[in-house]
Amino acid sequence: MIINDPRAPWLPRVPHPTDSSTLPMYMVIFFVLGLVGFAAHGLADGGEALVIASIVSGVFFACFLILFAIYWVGYLLKGHAIWQAERQAESDGPIAGQQPEG
Numbered sequence: 001m002i003i004n005d006p007r008a009p010w011l012p013r014v015p016h017p018t019d020s021s022t023l024p025m026y027m028v029i030f031f032v033l034g035l036v037g038f039a040a041h042g043l044a045d046g047g048e049a050l051v052i053a054s055i056v057s058g059v060f061f062a063c064f065l066i067l068f069a070i071y072w073v074g075y076l077l078k079g080h081a082i083w084q085a086e087r088q089a090e091s092d093g094p095i096a097g098q099q100p101e102g
Helices: 022-043 048-092
Strands: none
């Protein structure tokens, strides 16, 4: 619930997950591990090694795709929230109790 009380203290801004480099780093790690698994798939002599390499490669690429989707959905939601806040600030003008700058 959003409180429009001008006396309510503003909480410190918590960084958005898309602001940190952790998620893209995990994306790169899983992509590289998927490539390594794919290379192992090519080097496999056959039989069980081929099946295991295929499964490992598929799991790492799936993890990469899931993290990629999470990152971009978060990025889009962050952009939408910024746009919405700017639009509301333009339509509302200064908050009650604040004096205009200047």
